[in-house]
Amino acid sequence: MTLHMAQTGILKSSLAKKYAMAATGLFLCLFLAGHLAGNLQLFTAASDGGRQFNEYAKFMTTFPAVKVLSYLTYLAVLFHLADGIVLSVQNRKARPVRYAMERPSTNAGWSSRNMMVLGTIVLVFLVTHMQNFWWQMHFGEVAMVDYDGVMVKDLYTVVAAFFNPELNSLALPSIGLYLLGQFALGFHLWHGFSSGFQSMGLRHPRFTQIISGLGKAFSVVVPVLFSSIVVYLYIIQA
Numbered sequence: 001m002t003l004h005m006a007q008t009g010i011l012k013s014s015l016a017k018k019y020a021m022a023a024t025g026l027f028l029c030l031f032l033a034g035h036l037a038g039n040l041q042l043f044t045a046a047s048d049g050g051r052q053f054n055e056y057a058k059f060m061t062t063f064p065a066v067k068v069l070s071y072l073t074y075l076a077v078l079f080h081l082a083d084g085i086v087l088s089v090q091n092r093k094a095r096p097v098r099y100a101m102e103r104p105s106t107n108a109g110w111s112s113r114n115m116m117v118l119g120t121i122v123l124v125f126l127v128t129h130m131q132n133f134w135w136q137m138h139f140g141e142v143a144m145v146d147y148d149g150v151m152v153k154d155l156y157t158v159v160a161a162f163f164n165p166e167l168n169s170l171a172l173p174s175i176g177l178y179l180l181g182q183f184a185l186g187f188h189l190w191h192g193f194s195s196g197f198q199s200m201g202l203r204h205p206r207f208t209q210i211i212s213g214l215g216k217a218f219s220v221v222v223p224v225l226f227s228s229i230v231v232y233l234y235i236i237q238a
Contacts, residue, residue: 024079029193032222038057115188178227
């Protein structure tokens with residue numbers, strides 16, 4: 001169904017697909033920044049029993065405007081995935097074989113040439129991540145805690161337990177998969193961030209270096225901080 005949407009209507013042309021790819025990608029960058037801001041509270045959760053993180057999680061899952069943004073994020077992921085697949089297939093069909101095989105490194109950077117592979121790794125990571133946390137949050141058995149008369153799901157305990165080697169025998173392999181996913185995300189963003197601005201026509205010679213620098217910083221800082229959170233949770237419980 002998603003592929004069908006990407007091949008019909010306004011997304012029928014390659015230009016429209018590139019606009020959709022860029023718009024959804026930049027929107028997902030905003031989501032990553034917001035998600036990271038919330039998850040950084042896990043660094044201090046041990047001191048307050050996870051209260052601040054749990055209250056943040058409750059707000060993110062109950063506040064109407066945030067819930068709407070959540071649904072938009074799901075749609076953005078689907079469209080970004082569909083457009084990525086279709087554009088990759090079209091580019092492979094349009095690219096001369098000898099040109100790509102003889103001197104691929106001169107045509108584009110490594111991350112640019114492997115966006116499909118990197119995106120696939122990120123997708124696998126995303127599916128497992130949602131299964132372990134999102135699904136558990138919405139449909140699993142999660143203990144409730146009382147904060148001044150308000151019952152809140154104790155999601156901090158769920159997250160901490162997942163990365164606790166004494167409670168989860170797969171904690172270390174899970175961290176390995178998490179780090180691999182963040183590594184792939186970083187390289188995906190390395191090319192995708194600035195490429196998204198270019199596809200949307202938002203790049204200007206005066207700001208090209210700034211956008212490129214911001215994109216590279218974003219592609220490094222965000223995955224590193226996400227990775228440091230899970231490594232921290234593992235270390236303090238090992």
